[in-house]
Amino acid sequence: TQLLEQSPQFLSIQEGENLTVYCNSSSVFSSLQWYRQEPGEGPVLLVTVVTGGEVKKLKRLTFQFGDARKDSSLHITAAQPGDTGLYLCAGDYSGGGADGLTFGKGTHLIIQP
Amino acid sequence: EPEVTQTPSHQVTQMGQEVILRCVPISNHLYFYWYRQILGQKVEFLVSFYNNEISEKSEIFDDQFSVERPDGSNFTLKIRSTKLEDSAMYFCASSVSQPGNSPLHFGNGTRLTVT
Numbered sequence: 633t634q635l636l637e638q639s640p641q642f643l644s645i646q647e648g649e650n651l652t653v654y655c656n657s658s659s660v661f662s663s664l665q666w667y668r669q670e671p672g673e674g675p676v677l678l679v680t681v682v683t684g685g686e687v688k689k690l691k692r693l694t695f696q697f698g699d700a701r702k703d704s705s706l707h708i709t710a711a712q713p714g715d716t717g718l719y720l721c722a723g724d725y726s727g728g729g730a731d732g733l734t735f736g737k738g739t740h741l742i743i744q745p
Numbered sequence: 746e747p748e749v750t751q752t753p754s755h756q757v758t759q760m761g762q763e764v765i766l767r768c769v770p771i772s773n774h775l776y777f778y779w780y781r782q783i784l785g786q787k788v789e790f791l792v793s794f795y796n797n798e799i800s801e802k803s804e805i806f807d808d809q810f811s812v813e814r815p816d817g818s819n820f821t822l823k824i825r826s827t828k829l830e831d832s833a834m835y836f837c838a839s840s841v842s843q844p845g846n847s848p849l850h851f852g853n854g855t856r857l858t859v860t
Contacts, residue, residue: 732790
């Protein structure tokens with residue numbers, strides 16, 4: 633069974649601060665996706681990373697895929713209250729097969745105004 | 746923008762009863778999935794479906810579970826005899842191609858409560 637560990641589990645910071653959350657696995661991902669989930673809704677895809685060392689930016693969010701494709705990070709610059717939510721990473725270990733994604737437990741992020 | 750729709754949004758049932766959760770995936774998507782999320786826990790894969798058959802299923806997806814695509818638009822999850830531990834949010838998702846190659850689009854889920 634593949635496991636994804638996300639840290640921290642909970643994070644509460646002030647508006648304007650920077651933060652980084654992490655996603656780690658002992659196994660190599662074929663690809664990794666980051667989702668954001670609001671209460672009462674399904675996860676919404678933020679980004680997919682595929683290549684080791686890849687960096688993708690989405691406005692104030694920067695996603696990095698580790699060189700060995702076993703870990704990833706999400707960095708938010710100048711966090712805003714609208715960034716509050718549950719951030720999930722999900723890994724594909726199947727090399728493009730139809731297997732489901734393996735999700736981490738997520739990081740609950742609260743940005744206080 | 747096209748979206749995955751799920752009905753009902755909430756379902757309360759008694760232990761031992763059968764439930765059917767319904768999903769309408771995005772129309773041009775070819776891969777369909779069911780995931781569940783027990784309150785406070787992580788999103789867990791149940792089953793994937795492609796070309797009118799199950800592609801992969803997890804250990805959770807035992808003989809009490811079944812999926813069906815009865816027509817060109819609906820994708821259903823049936824639980825034959827519900828147990829208390831089946832209480833969870835059930836999410837349907839779809840993708841254009843395989844999950845590592847294309848994003849999964851999730852519905853807003855059905856909250857199933859088994860009493």
